[in-house]
Amino acid sequence: MAIAVLFGSVQAGASVSLPPKSAEEILAMIARTEVRALSGTVEQTAGLGLPEVPASGPGIVPGAASAFEFLTGSHTARVYMDGPFKARVQILDQMAERDVVINGGDAWFYNSKDNSATHLTVPVPPTDVPTPGIPTPAIPTPAIPTPAIPTPAIPTPEAMASRFLAAIDASTEVSVSEASSVAGRSAYSLLLNPRSTETLVDSVTIDVDSETGLPLGVEVRAIGQAEPAYSLAYTQVDLSRPDAALFDFAPPPGATVTEKVLPVRPVPSMALPSEPVPDSMALAPDAPRHGASVTGTDWDSVIALPAGSAPAELVSDSQLSQVLQRVEGGRALTTSLLSVLVLDDGRVYAGMVPLDRLQSAAAAQ
Numbered sequence: 001m002a003i004a005v006l007f008g009s010v011q012a013g014a015s016v017s018l019p020p021k022s023a024e025e026i027l028a029m030i031a032r033t034e035v036r037a038l039s040g041t042v043e044q045t046a047g048l049g050l051p052e053v054p055a056s057g058p059g060i061v062p063g064a065a066s067a068f069e070f071l072t073g074s075h076t077a078r079v080y081m082d083g084p085f086k087a088r089v090q091i092l093d094q095m096a097e098r099d100v101v102i103n104g105g106d107a108w109f110y111n112s113k114d115n116s117a118t119h120l121t122v123p124v125p126p127t128d129v130p131t132p133g134i135p136t137p138a139i140p141t142p143a144i145p146t147p148a149i150p151t152p153a154i155p156t157p158e159a160m161a162s163r164f165l166a167a168i169d170a171s172t173e174v175s176v177s178e179a180s181s182v183a184g185r186s187a188y189s190l191l192l193n194p195r196s197t198e199t200l201v202d203s204v205t206i207d208v209d210s211e212t213g214l215p216l217g218v219e220v221r222a223i224g225q226a227e228p229a230y231s232l233a234y235t236q237v238d239l240s241r242p243d244a245a246l247f248d249f250a251p252p253p254g255a256t257v258t259e260k261v262l263p264v265r266p267v268p269s270m271a272l273p274s275e276p277v278p279d280s281m282a283l284a285p286d287a288p289r290h291g292a293s294v295t296g297t298d299w300d301s302v303i304a305l306p307a308g309s310a311p312a313e314l315v316s317d318s319q320l321s322q323v324l325q326r327v328e329g330g331r332a333l334t335t336s337l338l339s340v341l342v343l344d345d346g347r348v349y350a351g352m353v354p355l356d357r358l359q360s361a362a363a364a365q
Contacts, residue, residue: 016186018179018210026176026188029213030165037082038214039246040183040237042156045074046230048222048335050323071230071335079156080242088246103247110251117251122262157232161206161215164192171195171298182207182216183234199223199299200337200352212239222336229337295361300353302361307346327355329362 021029050072078090091098096113107120168174177189187207194201200222207217217233251257293304324331330343334355341349341358347365349358 016179016181018186018188021176021188023174023176023190026190026208027165027168027174029188030161030208030215031213033213035212035214035239037241038237038239039078039080039242040234042077042079042232043074043235044077044230044232045228046071047225047227048072048229048337050333050335071338080246081156082242082244082247086247088242099249101247101249103249106249108249108251110249110255114256115252115254116256116258118258118260119251120260120262155232157207157217157234158215160218160232164204164206164218167298168192169298177205179210180207182209183237185216185237186210187216194299196299198353198357200339200354201299207233214239220337225336229335295364296351296353296357300351300357302349302351302353302358304361304365305348309346309348327359332358 048071076092078088078092080086080088085102085104087100087102089100091100093113096111098112099108099110101108101110105122107122109118109120110116171194173193173195175191175193177191179186179188181187187209190206190208192204192206194203202221202223202225204221205217205219206215207219208214209216216237217231219228219231219233222229291306291309295302295304324333324342327341330341330345332342332355333340338352339350339355339358341355341362343349343362347362349362351358
């Protein structure tokens, strides 16, 4: 299954009484959901055993910590969506706010801390392209030009759930857990248990809205750890269409604005604007994707990136270097759920497996 997600948090309420459904029936509910617009508050909590990594400060390379900050502590975001081409994520930092606004072919990235904004422009794809429901990670379409817009850092529960659900096969035991209440809505709970003895993952719980089939929360537990290692959930959700004005953005007075124009690219499917990381789970073993390859299968799989793929900040930033431990031939990040190996020659290996699994994969190539 490889490194599928930056996981998030579900704090479900008391158990509720719902008509019994099988795992197959709940999966069918998710597949049939017609939710395409919503607004809500998402809370993410990480307990991976990593120290807090500050996003700024003396000796920190700008932007270097962004890849790690969502692997530590708790984060809150406001999320607004209206179809696949309109999204707004407001990440609420202490004494500051970061906004990502996507509206058709325009994307704005704004940081209130330094009053800076980046505006990306791409051509809008044809309007007759089918649009998926929110939980669907992608839909097959002809190879047409589509926007290459970067995406928000915090994933939504439905985007995270879709990655785990897309990888369900014989390596995963799927059952139904006790129903609960999430964001004030009754929810069925799907329980995914890896049959593998190699993965760091003990279980994944997906809470599914009993009325609409929308995933409301995801909780990932690590082997040998009492509390959830990483979880993500709505604490408040409104399934009505957000005000269209929320997707219009104008930088505040005095903001430093950087303009960029991105070309369209041919892709076989249009991913939702909530996806934060490459979809390594969809890869077949050893299949290339943007220079990457995957060894192993299912929960035991390892994604490998070729030499030169490791960002220089991973080893040059003084704060991040404290998180990366020195190992033979490179540096490594080890957590209760995820391991990353950055070799001195620039190769990168990652997976939801122990570090020695990554080292074995690297030695074999």
